[in-house]
Every structure is written in C-alpha cells, then in structure tokens.
Amino acid sequence: TNALAHELDDTRVTGGVRCIKQSNLLEDVYTYNDFSHTGDNDGILHKNKVTKTNKGYMVTEYNGHMFPTKAFDCEAHRTQHAERHAKVLDTVASYDDVAGASGWCAFDYNTHKDFGSGDMICYHGVMDMFRNPKLAAAVYKSQGDASVVGDVLEVSSSMDIGEYPGGVKGDVWIYTNADCVRMFVNTTFIKEYTRDNSPYKHLAHGPILVDDYIGSRLVNEDHIPAEKAETLKLLLHAISKYGEKNLPLAVKLKALPLFISGTVNREKVTALYGKYIGNWGGQTITYRFEAYRNGKLVKTVIKSPGKPVHVSAQTTRSQLVEKNSYDVAAVHLKAEDENGNVNPFYQEAVSLKTEGALELIGPSIVSLKGGMAGTYVKSVGKTGKGALVVTDVMGNELKVPFSVKVQRS
Template identity: 45%
Template sequence: MKKIDLNYNWYYIADFKPSYIEAHMDDVGFEVVHLPHTNIELPLNNFSEESYQFESFYKKEFYVEPLLDEHVYMRFEGVMTYAEIYVNGHYIGEHKGGYTPFEFDITPYIHEDAFNMLSVYVDSRERDDIPPFGHVMDFLTYGGIYREVALIYKNVCHIKDLLIKPEDVLTKPKLNMSFDLLNLSQEDKKVTLECHLYNENKQVFSCSRSESLQDTKNINWIEEVGNIQLWSVDAPNLYEVVICVLEDNQVIDKNKVRIGFRQFEFRRDGFYLNNEKHKIVGLNRQQSFPYVGYAMPKSAQYKDADILKHALKVNTVRLSHYPQSNHFLDRCDELGLLVLEEIPGWQHIGNEAWQEVALQNIEEMIKRDWNRPSVFMWGTRINESNDDHDFYKKTSEKARELDDSRAIGGVRCIKNSELLEDVYTYNDFSHTGNNAGLEAPNKVFKEKKPYLITEYNGHMYPTKKYDDEAHRVSHAHRHMRVLDALYGDDHITGAIGWCMFDYNTHKDFGSGDKICYHGVMDMFRIPKMAAYAYASQQRKEPILHVGSSMNIGEHKSGFLTEINVFTNCDWVNFYRNDAFIKRFYPNRHRYGHLPSPPICIDDFIGECLEKDGLFSSTDGKLVKKLLMKANKSRGNLRIMDKLKLGYILLKYKMTTLDMENLYTKYYGGWGGKAAVYRIDGIINNQMVKSVTKGHIFAPTLKVELDSTVLSEEATYDVTRVVVSLRDEYNNSITYANDAFQVITSGHIKVIGPDILALIGGSMGFWIKTTGTYGDGFIEVVSPRFGRLKKRIQVKDLRSLNIDENIR
C-alpha cells in the first residue's frame, strides 16, 4: 500500500457551476488554496451564519503511476457537508455528512502514467437530509474540504476494516484481530499473513498463518502475546501492530495500526481502567477555531489535546457533538486522554433518510477509531434528543455489532429516559450557584446502572474573560461545586464540563454576537479563572492562581473582603508589603470532597496589630475582629460592635479618623499607600510557587508563540501567538484593550485580520506556512509599546510524508 497526500495547490472557487467539472485548470476566478481549507474566512463575531452556507467547487491535478496489480483509491477525511466526487469528468460517488471519512475506488476512471483531474462539488448548506441539520443548533458547521485528502494504491489482494481488540490484558494478553481479506483479481490466491507487534520500534512478538481465497474472506485471528505494558491515563504505553500479506514470499500489502493494551469497565460504583477505579473528570470540546472554523491542521489539533492534558489537567474529553480530527485523537492516544466519541447531532432526529445517514455515520466513526486505546465509549444517541425506541435500538445494535469491546452511551437531558445503552449519560444543569453541584443519580434515573454526567454549567453562567472579578470568581466556584459533588458520590462515574473554550454559534444562542461564552478558556485557548479550578485538582505540578487583582475598586463599595486562591498547595503564606500576615489552608469546610479545595484569604491583619505595639494582646484581637467585621459588612457595624469600638477609642485616646487610617493601612482603602501583596504556595514545607500583586505603574506588552519552528509535511503548519499586557509582576492585566497590528514577512502569513485588539488583557491569533521554506518574521506593532519582533523557522518535510509501506 502506498499513500500520497494531496493537500497542496488545489484550485477553488466559491461559486459552483456544473461546467466546472470538466473545465481546464486555468479557469478564470479560481484561487490556489491548500488543505485543510475553509470555504470562507469569517469575522470573530457579529456575522451571519449563512455566510458559509453555499455551494463551492474544488479541483486538483494529480499523477497516477503505472499500476502493478493495484487499485487506486481516493480518500477524504472530511468534507462539510455534502460532496460529489468526479475524476476526469466521470462521476465517482457522493458522501453525506461532514464529520466522517470516505473513499472511492477510482481505478476504472484514471489514466496510468499520466496526470488526472479530481473535481469536488461541495454543498455546505444546512440540509435537512443530513445530520446534524433539520433544526437550529448551538454550534456552527462551517464549510469546505477542511480535512486531508490522499491517493492510496492498494494491491488487488489487501486487508480492509482491520479491527484489533486487546483482550485479557490483566492475565494473558491477547490480540483478537479481525478483518476482511479482499481478492479483487480474477484468480484464486494463496497468501501468508504475518503479524508483528512492536513497542518503541522493537519487535516483541510475531506469528503467521496461511490462507487460500477466491474473493473476499473474513479473517478472525487470536494470538497470545506474552508480557506487555498497559495503557493508562498516567502511562499511555503504545504498541504498533503490523500485518503483512505475502504472496510467493513477497509482501504485497502491509497495514500498520497503533494500539494500547487496556481494560475499560463501568460498574455501579464507578469507572475502572485496568481494574483501578478512576473518576472521569473532563471537558467538552468543539473542534472550531476563530476565522477558519474547522479547517486547522495537525499541530493545532495536537495543541488542543496538550492543553486539556497539561494545562487543564483533566483525564477525559467528550467530542461534542460529532467525530473530530484523527490528529486530535492520535494525540489523545499518546497522552493518555480518555475520549467519549459520539455521532453528529443536536436535539433533532430527522426522517427515515436522515436516520439512514446517521447509521452510516456510526459505522464510519467506529471503523475509523475502533483501534484507538483512548476511546472508552461510543455515543449512539443524538445529543439531548428525546427518546426514539426504534431508532436508538438500531444505533445501539449497529455499535455493538461493529465493536463489542466498549460501552455505549447516549447523551440525554431528560430524566428516566429509556436506556438502550450500557451507561446512563446525562447533562445535569441543575447547579445555579448556591444549591448542590449535581443531582443525586436516583433522582435522575431509577435503574441501578452506571451513571455519567456529560455536561454541566456552560450556558447556566456565561462568562467572558473580561467580566468583573466577582463574576469570574463565581464562575470558577460553580465548576468547583460540581467537581466537589462528583468526588463526593461513588455512584457518579464522572463529570464532563461544558466546555473547554468559547465557540461561535447560531443566532439563538450565545450572547447575541455569535459567540457562546461557555468555556473555561476563550476562543484562543487563553484561560479564564475557571480553568484553574481544573488544573489545581492534581499533585504532579504546583498550581497557584490568585483570583484577584487585589484592587479595592474592583469590589463593591471598595471593600476587599476575601481573596480566592486556586491551588493544590498544602497552604499559602500571605504577605503585605513584605510583612507576614498569616498562613491560610484549603477550605475543606466548604469543599469537603475536592482533592484540592481553593484557599480563602479573608484576614488582612493577622497579628500585625499586636506586633506593631499599638494595642495590648487582648485589645489587638478585639480591634482586629472589629476591623474585619467592618470590612465584611461594608462599615455597617452592629450596636454591640459600635460600643466595643467606642471603648477602644476612649481607652487609647483615638479618634474615628485614627481608626479609619488604621483600616486604610491594612485594607488599602482610598487614599492609602499602594500595597504590594505576596502569596507563597507551600508543599511539603517547601515554597514551590509565588505570586505578587500590586498596583500597575509600568505595564509591558508580551508576545508568546507556541512554537518557533514550523514544518510543512502532509499539510501546511500553524502556530498560535498570544499577545498580552502584563504588570511589573508578570500578571495579566485584565482591563486592557490596546490595539496592535500584525505584520508578517518571509514564509508565513497571519490567519484572519492583521489589526487586532486585546480582549480582557490578551489576544491570540494563528499564523501559517505558505508552501515555501526558510525564515519568517512576525512583528506586533503597538502605538503605545512599539514593535516586538519574533522569528519563525519553516522546514520542508514533505518528502518524509509519503507512506510507502509496500508497492
């Protein structure tokens, strides 16, 4: 088998005419584009969702080598939403649905040892005959050939639909291999099958068997493989299985599949991975990006998985509400990130023809990803739809027929729904800020079955990165209350929050500007405060995020009453102007089940009154209580407290002005001297993190790149750039909206507009390669901060990307 990527130098026009199918490449009006490609770049917000819903046309010239007992296939990883494929003007076939791959045998229509023409008609309108359409949805679907395309040469005798199920991994590990062995020739074949198992390029097992076949034969092959290393969320050990087909001792077909040996099991009391109980803690992900929608290459898909695992530190992601990039899933396999994958849809179930496409989606989804160790569940219901016994009986049966090694679930938002799947998966939006984080499972579903929360929060409390501090803090606490409820109930196997980042949406959702601000990050994957609610629930890496600017003007009536610190530290030491105030511990009274509750700093005085010698020890404690009460009550003391205050004023010959000055000294009131606060995080009696907060006197603009080396391989490459305004202590300044221009030169270009402004103190954008190689430069030009220049190296690795297993 030989795979040739066809992602560069396509001709595209955003206006389809039937005459284009047989037209020459030099037609006027076409532009040269590279895949992945969006049919139109969109604004960040405030646009019509109809902007991308039109018919378009792509074509590309490709060369076919002389065939050696081979057939030639054209494979598409994803075209949104309907595609018709033509080769040399001949109609090859159609595909309905934008989220799953498809391929066609084009052998009868190609010219060997010659150039051929591939033409693709794309309909990106919301068609009622294709899921997820038929009713309004809370996400956009965009358009274009937004995933990769490849030409594949296969021998007339080759393997199809290879499924490898690791079995008995905790006792006697086995490979259970099943596939169709095709014989497209006109003669009988005698072949040898070889299986090789590799771990980090070292062969650890091999076996073989002989087969005779006339046409197509289903093979089921089980082999015990000996000692192996398990795949888990903490140690994602991967193996490569290589199955070869040999004829006359010559390899004529070779298939490579990456797998992991692991055992998933849902029990009434939780989810077990390799017989160890794990709480499923995760976030939902849409696959969209600003400006280009779904059209982003491998590196951007990898980065999202890295963010989930390394920045947000969750163990699970739900692919809402459709199968997503195979690159994203590759990275989940590599990182040990559990995946719930589901069929396309949102609340609406269409007619019989629509349902047939949905069943086709299930088959295409499962066959694409059934060998992935990260996928622990198939979602076989349309997200948040009503019960439909006949339809969901078919979807469940189809999934079990294709792959009986995983549980199936179906995301619902109704109680006591009919359960045709293995796990009751439910969207719990019951938390409103002050009530319980989650409903008890027995109030949602009466049967004693495994129970998984697949969405929470999200639209219940939309939060922008630039909302006031109290709103952002409340947002973080809402996520933590749900997590606390999750950890406190053994009958809830896990909870997957809504959602990873903000996303563009239809007119009926979001904040009226076509953005749903439901994420714990913004659209550019820049964290909001709630992101640290997740990042702090682990002990591998110290997290210390102070949820306040410590500015009194950010708080009601200018009273700074308490500061939330999102951390996994044992405690924090709190300082004001380098004077130690007090040690603070995690708030386990409020969060009794969380691994790492937040820390609340509500005492800004500590023992300073006594140390300063202003009062006796007893009176110092009394004054401190009075000052704290005055702060929390915003100066409204009760009668008894006023009498106590009068006693102190009389005893120490103080005036009310003296007491106000004392308050100002410790709480930073109006007119007081600027205070600098420091919070040191302590783990095992060692300071591991420190954050300093103070007034802003000399802000600086910072430019950070995810990568400074880009590589053109199967597709172009991208990297994200984040521009932020920082204070003297490297804290992001939330209330900043400075404008800047992005200037690129050399071998890169910016995606989207080149004039931007900070939103909530920061702004992101992506730059991409252009098909040429060498140095590229980014300049961020600010009227206030001048020019900041960054260099990027662009490498040409296309020659390394031909997957030539055998020819």
C-alpha cells in the same frame, strides 16, 4: 443503536445525551445534563433524584449557559464563575455513585442568535476562543499534578478596591496545587494557607479563601491585646466582605465588647480598616503570595496597583514542520503588568505581520479582549526562519521567532 455501537467497538461502554429526569435508559450509562447549580446550592443533583437505575451515572454537562462569563467581565463576576465550577467539581467528588462530570464547556465559540450578548459569541467556556484561560480555568489546572501541568498559583483578585462598589472587595481565592501558600503584605508575613483551609473538602486542591489581611499586626503595631485582636480582625474582615452597613448580626454581637471596653470606637475602627484593608489614599500596598512544595519556593504571584502594561506573546511550539500540507502554530497574546498579571480591562489593538518563511492566518489587526487575544501563523513551503511581529498602540514591537522545515514524503 446500542447493539450496533457494541458490534463496532466492544471495548467501550455507551452513553447518550439527555436533560430529562427519569427517562428511558437505552445505553450502558445514564448520562444527564445537570444545570441545577445556581451559585448557592449543591453543585449537582444526587443520582437518585434523576434516575432509579442501578447502572452507571455520569453528568455530561453543567454550568455553561447558567452563568456566561467573558474574560473582560468585572472581577466579581469572573470570580463567581470560578466558584461555580469549583462547587460542581466538589459535589461530584463527594458522591460515590457518580462516575464523573464534563462541564459545558472548555472554550468560547461562535454561535447562533440565542447565545452571546448580541455578538453571536457563546461565552460558556473556561477559556476564550483563542484558548486563553479565564479565571475558572485555574480551578481545573490546580487539580493537576505539578509533574503534568506545572506549578499552579493564581489569585482571583487584582486587589484593587476601586473595582468594587464602595471599595468592598468581597471574597478572594487562591488556586494552587502546591503544599502551602504564604501571604505577605509588603514585607510583613500575614498567614500560611494549606489545602486544609479550603471549604472544598472533596477536591485534591480545593480553592482557598483568603481570610486574613492583618496577621499579627494589630498586636505588634497597634498594641491591641492578643485576645481582643482576633475579634477585631473578624470585624475588619467582615466590613471588607459585607460593608459597614450590612454586617451580620453575629459579627456585631461578637464585636460589641470591644466597644463597651473602650478598646475601639467607630473612629478607630475606620482608621484601622483604612490602614489594613481599605487603604483609600494611603501607602501603596503590595501583596505577595508564595507557593511552596516540599519546603521549596516554586512560584510567586505579586499584586500591586498601577503598574505599566506590556504585550507579551507565547506559542506552544516555535518549530513548524511541513509535510503533505502546511503546518500551523497558535500564538497567545496577553497584556501583562511587570509582575506577569494579565490586565483584564486592556482592550487596545495590536497589529500583526510576518517575516520570512511564514504567513499570517486571520486579520492583521486584533483587539485584546479581557487583556488577551491570539492569532495563527502557517508555513508557506519554504525551509528557513520566520517571525511574527506584534506592534502595540504605543509602537512597541515584539518579535516571536519560528523555524520552518519542509519534509516532503
């Protein structure tokens, strides 16, 4: 088979599919489906643990069924899904003897009874079936050059503490291909992040962990001495990540002098946590993230609670050209707040119809899953204008315009 492949195409090396270590190499490159990553270990096995060959080596599948993730899963699950992909990419990039890796997989898909959640849909993708991105897709897109993929800035959290048990938010990540990201709480500057802040040191633009929600406010607003403010920040952020009852011993020991010196007591720590991080029943907080490249602001993400949601529609092209057969365009539907953030728990239905020189492919009513859905329109042999009309549950109507040209050969 290998010889025949080279006879048919002598320009490319060959590879196969295997999930067995130390198996026979019948092709040019030893390829291996590596599903060894479980969240807290290396992203892939080292080559020498899989094969003794000196020939090329490539990972042909990873993640996938190890951590199925729906676009409408809870935020913590979607975030861990993204972290797992980042970990694999970072580990692959750290090995000189690994040619690369292709993950399982790009898109969710219809499947058999053994995958899915009883719905026979495989949720292994970094995008849903309509090619709408899950959070993990931002890990990949952020590795691209802005001249190719555009300016990327995504934040893993909605910053809503009610999404988490006990209001403990856990890790929040920034995905960007910019030079730096500046974070603000309301109008107060907190911190500037760069790629050097990422724990993923082998990626061009590794995900960046948000580790400061306070900045210099303890000094400026609460008049805590600067040297003690840093330790107090460490304590408050640890409470945010682990919860008050599960603090690591190292954090407790480091914070102990604050209590001994009378700088804080438990009541004051509770009050400061509520002011800067927890904010139960407090003033509405807006988080603003600004991405800069070459000193220029290129993209902004704003996170604020309780904003009205509207349905938006986007298509990669608005002109259809029919030649020997009908032409088709995909339309992506999203439930977004006024800041352009997708609401992953908006599951309402929208109705769809076409006008003019178009026809709908698929059902006329679709429900948004994870705040996203999609549909397709096609030409019908007529030159002219057309539109997809999207109507949400409140009766709000949105039209997506198209032009159609018929060019028979």
